[in-house]
Amino acid sequence: MFILKIANVILATSAFMGVSKLRRSAFTSTRRVVRRSLLLATSEESSVCYDDPSSSGFGSSGDNGNRRMVIAGNWKLNPTSLSEASNLLKQLSTNFVNHRGSHSEGEDASMEYSVSIDGEDDDDDHEMSAAIAMRGERVREQARQERLLQPEVVVFPPFPFLSEAIRELEGTGIKVGAQNVGLQTKGAYTGEVSASMIRSIGCEYVMLGHSERRTVYEETDSEINKKLKLCLEEQGLNVILCIGETEDEYENNLLKSVVDVQIKKAFMGITNPKDLDRIVVAYEPVWAIGTGRVATPEQAQTAHMAIRNTLFDLFGTEVARKVRIQYGGSVNPGNVDDLLSMPDVDGALVGVASHRRLFHSHRGWGNYCSSCVTERTTRTKTATASQLSASPRIDRT
Secondary structure, eight states: OHHHHHHHHHHHHHTTTTOOHHHHHHHHHHHHHHHHHHHHHHSSSTTOOTTOTTSSSSOTTOOGGGSOOEEEEEOOSOOSSHHHHHHHHHHHHHHOOSSTTHHHHHHHHHHTTOOOOOSOOSHHHHHHHHHHHHHHHHHHHHHHHHHHHSOEEEEEOOGGGHHHHHHHTTTTOOEEEESOOOSOSSSSOTTOOOHHHHHHTTOOEEEEOOHHHHHTSOOOHHHHHHHHHHHHTSTTOEEEEEEOOOHHHHHTTOHHHHHHHHHHHHTTTOOOHHHHTTEEEEEOOGGGTTTSOOOOHHHHHHHHHHHHHHHHHHHOHHHHHHSOEEEESSOOTTTHHHHHTSTTOOEEEEOGGGGSGGGGSHHHHHHHHHHHHHHHHHHHHHOOOOOOOSSOOOOOO
């Protein structure tokens, strides 16, 4: 345990001292493999992981190494002034070391080999052209894998700070989202903000269905479904859809039933595969949000498997394996590493901690993003092609 703590300190430090991503991943890859092995060994069933490549269940349509992790920060009703928000955004822009130049580097590398051959149409020219094409394809694939290693990052400031966030974070690769949208597109609806307005100022995400919206403002599953459809009508606008059970529901073993109903009602009438690619599901147990309590990694894994099984019931294997599922609920730099070690946890939705200065510091982003990088590296290395079973749905009740 002491050695693991030392390794975590080294990881958080090395992220900002020029150490390569793959070297950083070596510190924790063994730990993650051991943790996953223990999860499999202590489960009542050998195929506990939905995306376990050795499982007899879901397989060849894609593996979890192809799901890019996503880290999102929900500022809620914080901070209290534009000047405070601007300072936090400047700190975030300065200290965030991932994303910058990642896309352009891949594009430049692949373009290096996009050349034409002049001259006679002979065998030498064909061989040279084929060699260049193969090299270019390898470079493009390498760039794609590099992009998968980097987490997608989104921040959700309050409405008045959205334009400031977009301006301050321009060029960093960090995306900006709104915490909610209204049910109408335009008209006499004082105080409402439409999805088209959000998209028009440059936001790329909207968060829907957060438990605070469901409980404090009594939003229903039907309203969340309508908002989801309105967001998907806006080209380039993605959604983080929050679901989760209360403490009473969890204690009464209703977790799977609750998330099943919430998913089915939220996705009602949504069938376009391209639309489904734009939705991230965030599992947030209500009893853990802002309380300091957090689900164990195994509890999070169980919930995420239940969500994937519901997605399979609705849309089939390919969608179930592609949709990213975050965990949210008192996530902080101290527990994010263990949560992301779970094979079906594809990132984190950070609440209270996301508007504090530590979240925007070197140390904060070192923990969040290096955890994503090392876990994605491990998943990519361990994922193997598996076959679909005769009954691909894995029911682990």
